[in-house]
Amino acid sequence: MSAEHAPLERPADRPVDVTALLAPPGVHSQWITAVLELTEVALVLVQAQGVRYANPAARRLLAWGDTPLVNHQLTDWVAPEDRPLIAEQLRRRLAGEPGQFWEVQGLRRDGSRFDVRLYGQPVLVDGHPADLVTLFDVSETREALRQAQWNADLLDHSEHLSRSGSYVLGWPEGRLRPSAGLRQLVGTLADAGAADPEAAWAWVAPEDRARVMQAWREARPDEPFQLQHRALGAQGQWLQVVHRGMLQKVSQADALQGIGLVQDISRQHEAEQRVQTLAQYDVLTGLPNRAHFIQQLASRMQIARWDRSAFLLMVVELPQLQELRVTLGHEAAQTVLRTLASRLQQQAREQELVARVSGQDLALMGRAEVELLPDAVHEQARQLRRVLQAPMLVGAAEVLPRCRIGLAMFPGDGQDGETLLEAAEKACALADEAGGVAFARAEAHAHALREMQVASALRHALERQELRLVYQPQVSLTSGAIVGVEALARWNSPRWGEVPPTEFIAVAERTGMIGELGHWVLETACRQWVAWRTAGLSVPRVAVNVSPHQLRRGDLALKVQRVLLDTGMDPRGLGIELTESAVMDDPARAGQALSELRALGVEVALDDFGTGYSSLACLRSLPIDVVKLDRSFVSDVDTAPESMALTRAILTMAHGLGMQVLAEGVEREDQLNLLRAKGCDLIQGYWFSPPVAPQALSERLSEGWRLAAQHLSRDNSQRTLLLVDDEDNILAALRRLLRRDGYEILTARNGDEALRCLAEHPVDVILSDQRMPGMTGVEFLHRAAALYPDTVRMTLSGFTDLQSIIDAVNEGAVYKFLTKPWDDDRLRAHVAEAFRRKGMADENRRLSAEVETTNALLAHVNSQLSAALERQREQGLLLQASVGGVREILDSLPLAVIGVDPDGLLVYANEAAHRLFPPEALALGVPTQAGVDGLAPADGEARCLVQGCHCRVWRYRLGAGSGPWRGDVLICLPLSQEVCHESA
Secondary structure, three states, X not given: OOHHHOOOOOOOOOOEEOHHHHOOOOHHHHHXXXXXXXXXXXXXXXXXOEEEEEOHHHHHHOOOXXXXXXXXXXHHHEOHHHHHHHXXXXXXHHOOXXXXXXXXXXXXXXXXXXXXXXXXXXXXXXXXXXXXXXXXXXXXXXXXXXXXXXXXXXXXHHHHHHOEEXXXXXXXXOOEEEOHHHXXXXXXXXXXXXXXXXXXXXXXXXXXXXXXXXXXXXXXXXXXXXXXXXXXXXXXXXXXXXXXXXXXXXXXXXXXXXEEEEEEOHHHHHHHHHHHHHHHEOOOOOOEOHHHHXXXXXXXXHHHHHHOOEEEXXXXXXXXXXXXXXXXXXXXXXXXXXXXXXXXXXXXXXXXXXXXXXXXXXXXXXXXXXXXXXXXXXXXXXXXXXXXXXXXXXXXXXXXXXXXXXXXXXXXXOOOHHHHHHHHHHHHHOOHHHOOEEXXXXXXXXXXHHHHHHHHHHHHHHHHOOEEEEEEEEEEOOOOOEEEEEEEEEEEEOOOEEEOHHXXXXXXXXXXXXXXXXXXXXXXXXXXXXXXXXXXXXXXXXXXXXXXXXXXXXXXXXXXXXXXXXXXXXXXXXXXXXXXXXXXXOHHHHHHHHHHHHHHOXXXXXXXXXXXXXXXXXXXHOOOOEEEEOHHHHHOOOOOHHHHHHHHHHHHHHHHOOOEEEXXXXXXXXXXXXXXXXXXXXXXXXXXXXXXXXXXXXXXXXXXXXOOHHXXXXXOOOOEEEEEOOOHHHHHHHHHHHHHHOOEEEEEOXXXXXXXXXXXXXXXXXXXXXXXXXXXXXXXHHHHHHHOOOOEEEEEEOOOOHHHHHHHHHOOOOOEEEEOOOOHHHHHHHHHHHHHHHHHHHHHHHHHHHHHXXXXXXXXXXXHHHHHHHHHHHHHHHHHHHHHHHHHHHHHOOOEEEEXXXXXXXXXXXXXXXXXXXXXXXXXXXXOOHHHHOOOOOOOXXXXXXXXXXXXXXXXXXXXXXXXXXXXXXXXXXXXXXXXXXXX
């Protein structure tokens, strides 16, 4: 076979001879060397002895500068963990095996690492094997891959945590490529959709599929849309999802693709539906509640006004429910209520609505009628009442329910839903006198007329100075001194005489006059305080009530400050009292207003505490100085254990938050003594003084008016023992025996006398006989345990009713049972042990209060820290958004902007720069090219030729004059296109 017909050998089969690369300079080798020297591809020629040649690109990549690399080993530039691999590959190349790509960690001269891809090609040099190694810096690519993987993992985790999925929609063919989250959410249906455009939306509920596809058809580029629909889950269940999508361009061309996000909101949707149901319907009966019913009433009234019709409103009251709760239990009462609601629904005709409007009231809204005849309506209600009162079986008992019906008609009895409903409810109170069914009477209209007359007269009363202020003292139970007076408005009308404050203040609030009235009270009280001080009286703080209307205006502190300046009053002499319901209506606004008042030096008191709905979390965050215990608790504090327990809880809570407690409405000495024993700080009420005129108060203050010493709070170190026995000789013997131990001893001969003694004196330990006239010892101790649970109670008797005493001990009413006759030493030891138990209990309560206070403060600090962290996070997000916005602005500029760091590395180039300079000149993270870096002198301006175009170039140093040098910014402005073309 001739030579020209011999088969060609591939380079991999026979190494190429590259001896010319290392030959002496000649014409042929010069242009080869020039090509290798100028190429940007890093080339290294390696033999067994080491490196024979490395071009400039390789030296730059390895940061060796102009230093020769000859006789170095290739493994010197590889991370230690990758050297065995490279040594083995080098051995194979020198043995003539074909090469392949390897990605390893490279080492620069300064020891820094970078990702490098090596490709070795076996060659011959002077007839000896060699390896021509090509090096590619793939750091950016590897970092991009790592970032892409991180983003993908983050997307997977985010979708899993948020129960969501995403997809890419090919446009307009409709191919759907789901994410892992979407496949996990809707199962294999999403995979089927990816392969088959017809099945792309198989996971969408059939009734919603057309709506989803229509949303995509109508979508506009870069305009997101959103809708909710049902989707078939991976386990075959139906999900409620929110579906968001947007069309976007995929390149500079007009090609589009859709990006979709699907999130499972089934739980949220169910919760919203549940909240909506709870907000509008009664849980027990399933009927509309009062608020929803009033809305329906308003709609029916509007329709009736349009067609000039009328309708009947019927309220069915069930007064028997409370009695049933007591006799048959709560569940039985609920059963009766549900049965009556069901009966009323069955009797309702078409277009009639039944609702539960209160705890024991049902309502029926009749349909629109052209005319309502009172007699026919009354007979209809009587027949309905007979049906509702039919016997029913509740458990094993037959119940005969009783109800009464109140009737109101629109438009005669009310022009809005609330008024009409109230008219029917008031009519129920008249039903017993009218045989069970009654119409709304004209008393409501008379009341409205009276209110209008009072409002008109009140406006003139302010102008004619018919109002006056009286002042009720507030007394300290510690010092006995008067520490404050509450200013109370009084109105003596020439027409009606003394108008009750509850009436004219309520009218002022409803008619919007409360602001004017409140300002008058504040200014008058401040001027009176200044007059007292001018007369030389040591006047305590004067407290002024502020209405919710004044608080809601938002300028309360400003108005108080203006009055203080106008009257010349010291702010420390003023107190502001706000009701609990007014503060809790908007705690955030109230907190701001109260903080402003406190900043003025004004004392802040929370009035009527215990009647609203304060939470401890809100109360601890409000700047409150004094909590005023509502008079409803004080009135029966000595007889009702529930009131005593609530009073004690309020005292403990307020003291734990560093607030004082003032009890309103103290009218009896026993109330005073009980409040004093429980640690109340201040009292106010008729027992000490009714509200008095300014002159009378001046006279009493000048006389040193104060609380008597016997009514002041006692020293906590004093120990008091109460002995109860109906035999005088027993009491005398016990007193002689126990007084040597230093106790203060009180005695009583029966249970009633002992209860009075407990109300008048603070007692630590009670020792009671069992058999006494009227009330046994166990009965007395049961009542004492309910009213005074902090006492230690013991019984001492020679007549043992064993069972009752055991029950009392088990229930906690009795601490110990002792028998007569007693051993003196043992009895003294038992009493001493009881006092030690009382002391330990008192100390535990004190420590518990301190712990609660500390916990509350810690919780408050934690909430502040959480808020600070949240603000810091929001600032970080805002900064991130700002950086993104700046980048968008720079990319939109027609100027080329290039950023260079202090090491000469290119760190930023906007879109205009990429259009002006060649790609190899703007490789981020590598040293800048001379043509870029030398465009302008430092901090100067120049004109130069870039890519054949005349440009005006500025260079600015970042940080110059104000901090460390952070690099340079180059701005390049191409001149007109005509100039560029002429230059070319």
